[in-house]
Amino acid sequence: MGNVGKSVTRIDAFDKVTGRAKYTDDLCDKSALVIKIVHSTIAHGHVKKVDIAEAEAVPGVVKVFTCFDVPDIPFPTAGHPWSTEESHQDTADRKLLNAHVRYHGDEVAAVVAENEVAAAQAVRLVKVDYEELPFVLDPQEAMKEGAPQIQEDFPGNVLKHTSINNGNYEEAIKEPGLICVDKWYDTATVQHCHIENHIVFAQGENGRLVITSSTQIPHIVRRTVGQALGMPWGKIRIIKPYIGGGFGNKQDTLYEPLAAWVSQQLGGRLVKLDCTREETFVSNRVRHAIRSHIVSWLRPDGTFVARKLEAFSDQGAYASHGHSIVAKGMGCFPQMYPCPNIQADAYTVYTNKAVSGAMRGYGIPQAMFAVESHTDDICKALNMDPEGFRRKNIMPVGFKDGFSKNENYYDSFGQCADKAMAYMDYRNKYEAYKNQTGPIRKGIGLSYFWYNTGVWPISLEHSSCRMVMNQDGSMQLQVAETEIGQGADTAYAQMGADAVGIKDYRDVHVVSSQDTDVTPFGLGAYASRQTYVCGFSIRQTGEILKNKILAYAHELTRMPVDTLDVVDSNIVRKTDSRVLMPLSELCTEAFYSLSHSEHLTAESTYQIKSNAYSFGCCIAEVEVDIPLCKAQVTKIINVHDCGSLINPALAEAQVHGGMSMGIGYGMSEQLLFDPKTGKALNDNLLDYKLSTFMDHPHLEAQFVENAEPTSPYGTKALGEPPACPVAPAIRNAILNATGVAIDKLPLNPHVLFERFSEEGLINDPWREVKAHV
Amino acid sequence: MKDQFRLIEFNLNGKDVAKMVDCRASLTDMLRDDYRMTSVKKGCEVGECGACNVIIDGECYNSCIYLAVWAKGKKIRTLESLLGPNGELSDIQQAFIDETAVQCGFCTPGFIMTAIEILETGKEYSDDELRKQLSGHLCRCTGYENILRAVKKTMYKRLGKPMPTAT
Numbered sequence: 002m003g004n005v006g007k008s009v010t011r012i013d014a015f016d017k018v019t020g021r022a023k024y025t026d027d028l029c030d031k032s033a034l035v036i037k038i039v040h041s042t043i044a045h046g047h048v049k050k051v052d053i054a055e056a057e058a059v060p061g062v063v064k065v066f067t068c069f070d071v072p073d074i075p076f077p078t079a080g081h082p083w084s085t086e087e088s089h090q091d092t093a094d095r096k097l098l099n100a101h102v103r104y105h106g107d108e109v110a111a112v113v114a115e116n117e118v119a120a121a122q123a124v125r126l127v128k129v130d131y132e133e134l135p136f137v138l139d140p141q142e143a144m145k146e147g148a149p150q151i152q153e154d155f156p157g158n159v160l161k162h163t164s165i166n167n168g169n170y171e172e173a174i175k176e177p178g179l180i181c182v183d184k185w186y187d188t189a190t191v192q193h194c195h196i197e198n199h200i201v202f203a204q205g206e207n208g209r210l211v212i213t214s215s216t217q218i219p220h221i222v223r224r225t226v227g228q229a230l231g232m233p234w235g236k237i238r239i240i241k242p243y244i245g246g247g248f249g250n251k252q253d254t255l256y257e258p259l260a261a262w263v264s265q266q267l268g269g270r271l272v273k274l275d276c277t278r279e280e281t282f283v284s285n286r287v288r289h290a291i292r293s294h295i296v297s298w299l300r301p302d303g304t305f306v307a308r309k310l311e312a313f314s315d316q317g318a319y320a321s322h323g324h325s326i327v328a329k330g331m332g333c334f335p336q337m338y339p340c341p342n343i344q345a346d347a348y349t350v351y352t353n354k355a356v357s358g359a360m361r362g363y364g365i366p367q368a369m370f371a372v373e374s375h376t377d378d379i380c381k382a383l384n385m386d387p388e389g390f391r392r393k394n395i396m397p398v399g400f401k402d403g404f405s406k407n408e409n410y411y412d413s414f415g416q417c418a419d420k421a422m423a424y425m426d427y428r429n430k431y432e433a434y435k436n437q438t439g440p441i442r443k444g445i446g447l448s449y450f451w452y453n454t455g456v457w458p459i460s461l462e463h464s465s466c467r468m469v470m471n472q473d474g475s476m477q478l479q480v481a482e483t484e485i486g487q488g489a490d491t492a493y494a495q496m497g498a499d500a501v502g503i504k505d506y507r508d509v510h511v512v513s514s515q516d517t518d519v520t521p522f523g524l525g526a527y528a529s530r531q532t533y534v535c536g537f538s539i540r541q542t543g544e545i546l547k548n549k550i551l552a553y554a555h556e557l558t559r560m561p562v563d564t565l566d567v568v569d570s571n572i573v574r575k576t577d578s579r580v581l582m583p584l585s586e587l588c589t590e591a592f593y594s595l596s597h598s599e600h601l602t603a604e605s606t607y608q609i610k611s612n613a614y615s616f617g618c619c620i621a622e623v624e625v626d627i628p629l630c631k632a633q634v635t636k637i638i639n640v641h642d643c644g645s646l647i648n649p650a651l652a653e654a655q656v657h658g659g660m661s662m663g664i665g666y667g668m669s670e671q672l673l674f675d676p677k678t679g680k681a682l683n684d685n686l687l688d689y690k691l692s693t694f695m696d697h698p699h700l701e702a703q704f705v706e707n708a709e710p711t712s713p714y715g716t717k718a719l720g721e722p723p724a725c726p727v728a729p730a731i732r733n734a735i736l737n738a739t740g741v742a743i744d745k746l747p748l749n750p751h752v753l754f755e756r757f758s759e760e761g762l763i764n765d766p767w768r769e770v771k772a773h774v
Numbered sequence: 775m776k777d778q779f780r781l782i783e784f785n786l787n788g789k790d791v792a793k794m795v796d797c798r799a800s801l802t803d804m805l806r807d808d809y810r811m812t813s814v815k816k817g818c819e820v821g822e823c824g825a826c827n828v829i830i831d832g833e834c835y836n837s838c839i840y841l842a843v844w845a846k847g848k849k850i851r852t853l854e855s856l857l858g859p860n861g862e863l864s865d866i867q868q869a870f871i872d873e874t875a876v877q878c879g880f881c882t883p884g885f886i887m888t889a890i891e892i893l894e895t896g897k898e899y900s901d902d903e904l905r906k907q908l909s910g911h912l913c914r915c916t917g918y919e920n921i922l923r924a925v926k927k928t929m930y931k932r933l934g935k936p937m938p939t940a941t
Contacts, residue, residue, distance in 0.1 A: 019854070020852070023812065024880065657920065
């Protein structure tokens with residue numbers, strides 16, 4: 002007992018610090034043929050002809066497949082559970098290779114060669130003739146009449162439009178004396194930048210296809226490969242080894258179907274597709290850039306009367322996760338600051354750009370930038386204190402969402418803010434920094450965030466668990482929820498040990514590698530769901546196993562089952578706490594008994610029909626060099642209420658990583674596209690500025706631990722939330738420092754220069770000239 | 775074809791070895807493919823991320839932009855060399871475990887090798903200096919926070935000094 006709640010060492014740490022942990026490429030036999038993709042060099046058009054003669058003549062080239070060779074089967078890629086209702090299924094809008102290319106980087110052909118050099122040479126020799134079409138890179142431009150048509154089935158380029166209408170916005174705004182704050186907010190396209198690029202290898206085995214992939218969602222990929230190839234799903238086996246980060250990019254079907262199909266065409270030969278960093282940036286997935294328009298109507302006392310939101314989400318060329326991302330962002334809008342009259346519209350719009358998919362926070366970092374920047378803009382308009390305004394208007398304790406049935410059980414917002422403010426000395430600094438002059442100014446900013454745990458009731462939530470005892474009283478534990486670096490396996494071992502009564506979590510051997518032939522069926526790493534959902538199945542399966550152990554103990558001890566328990570790996574008589582026998586002795590007897598031999602195992606599925614709010618905040622302090630148009634984060638804290646911590650050290654580490662990603666999102670990250678060609682301009686880790694060791698100060702992570710009542714272990718979401726509040730906190734700190742509201746990410750010198758010169762903080766001598774061009 | 779391969783002799787993790795290598799191969803390719811050094815990771819293959827970092831004649835290099843043939847006559851050290859004779863972890867590896875500096879683990883080996891280079895100078899560095907020296911590595915999981923703690927803790931341990939408490 003008592004493994005949960007302790008900062009125990011990760012179970013995979015030794016193998017990782019010795020370089021021994023096996024990732025996808027480490028497992029691929031060196032005999033593998035190499036697949037390299039020929040990507041589109043135009044943003045939009047039709048492939049007329051592909052000349053592969055020269056490419057196929059390169060020594061070592063085995064075969065070149067083109068968009069005219071692949072099956073005519075459109076398939077979806079989103080890492081969502083399958084829906085048995087057709088209307089809820091993901092949009093199937095791409096093929097393995099595409100003759101209608103829809104972005105600069107689309108897949109046109111695939112070269113297969115004996116080695117990488119031959120494959121790369123051949124890729125350069127494939128000649129593609131295109132009929133070029135006009136392209137569009139901005140979602141609102143794409144919605145205009147006469148805009149280029151990107152997907153045949155979606156006239157007007159709108160993948161989906163959904164609305165929320167509560168109360169009566171139009172009537173409510175007629176109230177006299179209201180103050181209106183009306184603003185637009187823009188977030189940038191960013192990429193996940195996990196250090197291991199996506200990689201997959203595939204080969205045939207007894208008439209089936211075995212695919213080893215760096216993925217967060219092995220069981221979902223099995224289904225999507227089946228769909229893409231028109232194969233029965235059982236004929237496909239997916240193996241997921243350790244993966245070098247995912248952050249949502251690998252919560253999508255990437256090149257698994259293509260690799261599988263190529264292997265199939267070559268009689269099941271072993272083929273490998275290893276993305277370059279440049280391909281990862283452009284031809285995997287990116288975070289949706291979302292433009293939000295928020296109009297708030299308030300009484301002078303700071304009470305919301307009516308609010309309107311319009312959000313335009315840049316989908317890029319294919320649907321991937323599509324509308325669910327901006328819909329999640331819109332979903333939190335009426336909840337976070339409840340208001341009787343809400344009118345919200347979210348549009349997901351195809352453009353001729355890199356495909357947007359899931360990324361840590363799933364629409365919430367974008368929504369928080371808009372909503373929490375807007376909150377400070379309201380405070381500026383009303384001359385109110387941002388902290389006090391938030392407390393007055395934030396979702397109250399006892400709030401219950403009608404759709405998800407989520408309930409706000411605690412004052413998490415207030416408690417988290419209290420901790421953060423104490424650490425930062427927020428109140429004093431906020432006042433002191435209000436009216437500064439001079440070239441170097443300091444500022445402090447606050448942002449709350451809204452999050453929830455898992456995907457119920459939008460989609461299926463369940464977890465399956467298998468436990469198998471060993472002779473020595475240790476246990477194998479399997480769940481389908483995947484380790485992607487966050488430390489999930491260690492949390493499962495801790496929960497599993499406590500569920501069964503095993504003394505030490507190191508006696509719970511989590512089978513880390515996922516294998517759809519071996520692992521129980523499940524969904525995967527997304528929606529900050531795993532520790533929460535596994536809690537249910539681990540507790541339930543642990544109970545079943547424990548009952549089997551105790552029934553066996555009854556045979557050996559003749560004591561009634563209900564007087565027995567498993568405590569610290571011993572069979573204990575509860576009535577006098579006497580240790581009757583070690584669990585190991587019982588297990589050995591059960592394995593080898595000549596009278597009653599039994600393999601002690603248990604397996605069960607728990608379907609979860611609840612969700613849990615997970616809230617917190619960030620406070621950031623900045624120093625702004627006005628002449629240089631440069632802001633620097635000098636001090637920062639995130640405080641989270643993710644319920645009871647399963648492993649405080651791992652939780653803290655998780656928050657650090659999210660804060661770092663949030664600082665990058667706020668300060669520097671942006672994938673740029675050439676407006677003339679649609680080509681990505683900075684698709685590498687040198688020109689794309691993710692946070693380095695030099696780019697942030699100490700990252701302070703603190704927690705408020707209000708046990709989540711719906712979870713057997715009191716836990717709820719922590720994976721994604723840390724990345725959600727950081728950018729708006731920094732933005733609000735710059736507002737505090739300079740009085741300038743910057744409504745566009747990232748807050749880099751280019752953007753600050755523009756805004757500071759607009760506001761007259763600096764003098765851009767070319768400003769007037771530019772205005773006349 | 776005959777010019778494409780060359781025999782090179784070098785020292786890998788304390789052992790003299792010889793290999794016919796493709797002149798076009800990077801040191802990363804050779805260490806991974808020919809010697810199965812799985813600690814040498816590929817994150818970008820153009821010297822941006824630091825995941826493939828190894829020590830060559832006492833100095834850290836991104837092995838992805840170092841040709842295998844250049845290893846001729848050199849002493850190459852990878853993470854695999856750090857385990858002691860009885861399989862014991864080095865102090866810096868243990869510190870990465872103790873300080874929760876490991877998450878997905880993909881950048882970890884490269885970071886540890888740079889840490890070794892830093893620690894073997896025997897000098898005391900400020901936080902800012904450590905950050906700068908470690909900044910050739912990218913990590914998306916940890917925010918670098920616990921990595922700094924692990925390196926700093928090991929540095930003070932090796933120097934025989936108490937670690938200052940304030941960060």
